[in-house]
Amino acid sequence: MKYLYPALFVALLSSCSKPKFTEITGTITGFDSGTMMIRDENGNTKYSENIEGGKFHFKKILDATGYYRLKIIDNTPRESQITGYDVFLEPGDYTISAQPEKAHQYPDIKSSSPTQTEISNYYAIANAKTLPLSPSIEKYVDAINSGKLSNDEKLNESSELNEILAQRDSAMGAALQVFVNKYPKNDIAAHLMYQLNYERAPELYYPIYKKFTDKEKNSIEGAAEGDKLEKLSKLISGALAPPIVGKTLDGKKFDPKALNKKVILVEFWRSDDGVSSGNHFNLINGVRSPLKNKDFTMVSVSLDIEFGVWNNAVIDQHLKWTQVCDLKGEDSPNVANWQIKSIPTYYLVDGNWKIIKRNIYLGDVPAAMKKYLVANQ
Helix, strand or coil: CCCHHHHHHHHHHHHHHCCCCEEEEEEECCCCEEEEEEECCCCCEEEEEEEECCEEEEEECCCCCEEEEEEEEECCCCCCEEEEEEEEECCEEEEEEECHHHCCCCCEEEECCHHHHHHHHHHHHHHHHHHHHHHHHHHHHHHHHCCCCCHHHHHHHHHHHHHHHHHHHHHHHHHHHHHHHHCCCCCCHHHHHHHCCHHHCHHHHHHHHCCCCHHHHCCHHHHHHHHHHHHHHHHCCCCECCCCCCEECCCCECCHHHHCCCEEEEEEECCCCHHHHHHHHHHHHCCCCHHHCCCEEEEEEECCCCHHHHHHHHHHCCCCCEEEECCCHHHCHHHHHCCCCCCCEEEEEECCCEEEECCCCHHHHHHHHHHHHHHCC
8 A cells, every 4th residue: 555655746747747738719700710819818829720611720938928919800801800809828628619791799709718718708798789780880980991981981980880889889888897796706897898998987887997996906007006096086977077277378277158159179188189170171171070060169288398389289270269378398287187008089078068978089079069959958
C-alpha cells in the first residue's frame, strides 16, 4: 500500500501542471470562408482562426483570462462582417452559433465559464427586447448607404435611424434592469452597463446602478459609472439646466431670460472644430434648419481661450445668434456643470431654462422641437 502514495503524488502533480486550454467550437451559418478574430478590450487582435464551410475550431492557452471581443469576417467578395460580440474567455469549453442575417443579435454561446453564462443570460433577454427593431435598423442603414438620397433625404433618414437606435438603447437598458432583478448577485452588471450608452439616459440607468452589489459598485467600471450617473442625474429631462458662465461678445453677462423663446438650443463648440463650423453652415443654410422657426433660438458657448480667435470665428461663420465664452477652454466650469465630453455637444432647453433633451443629435432637433411645442400649446 505504501508504494501507491508516490504514484498518487506524481499523478496529482501531473494533473496540476497540465496546460489549461480554452476551446471554442463555432458554427457560422452561411459563411463558406471567413475569419474568426478575438480582440482584447483595446482593439488589438490576439487570436484568429479560419472559418471553412461555416465552421471553425479554436484551442489555445490564453495569454490572460478576461473580457474580449469576438468578430466574424466573411472573406467572400461580399466582404461582410458580423458585429463584434462581448465575450469572457477562460480555460474551458465554448460552443458558438451565429447567423449573418441576425448580426444585430448576440449569438448563442454555451460555455463552462460561469461569467460567460451570465453574459449569455443577459443577451438572451436583450435579444428578445431588440429583435423587433432590427429590420428597421437595417432598412435605414441600407437607405443611407445606397447613394441614392439627397442631402436632405439622408439627413431625414439619419434622424429616423437615430430615433430607432435610441429605442434600441432603451431596450438594452430595460434588459439590464430585468437581468439585475433576476440575478441580483451577478458579477457582470457593471461591465454590461459599461458597454451600453448609459450616459445618454441617466434617468434609466441610475436606478439600475443603485441595485448593483457593493462588489460591482466598487469595481473600476462600477465606480466610474456611479460618479458619472450621479452628476448626470441632475441633467435629465425636466431638470433646471445649469447656468452658463461667461460673457457675450459685447462684454455683458449672459441672461437666459433675455432670449425670450420657447425652445433654445445650447451649443458647446470651439472655433477650430471643423464639425462645429460645418454644423453652423447647415444651420444657417439648411432647408430644415430650426432657425427658421419663430419659437426657436440658439446660444453658442465657446470653449476658446482667446477673445480674438473666438470673435473672428463668429464673424467668419456669420453667427447671428447669442454667443458666450469665459475664455477658460477645457477648464471652464461650463464643461463640468454640463458634463461636456466632446464638441460639439447640444442641449435642448425650454423658455424656463429646463432641459428638454440632453446631448441631442443636431439632426433630431426639428422633430424634438415640434414634439415639445405640440405638447405645450
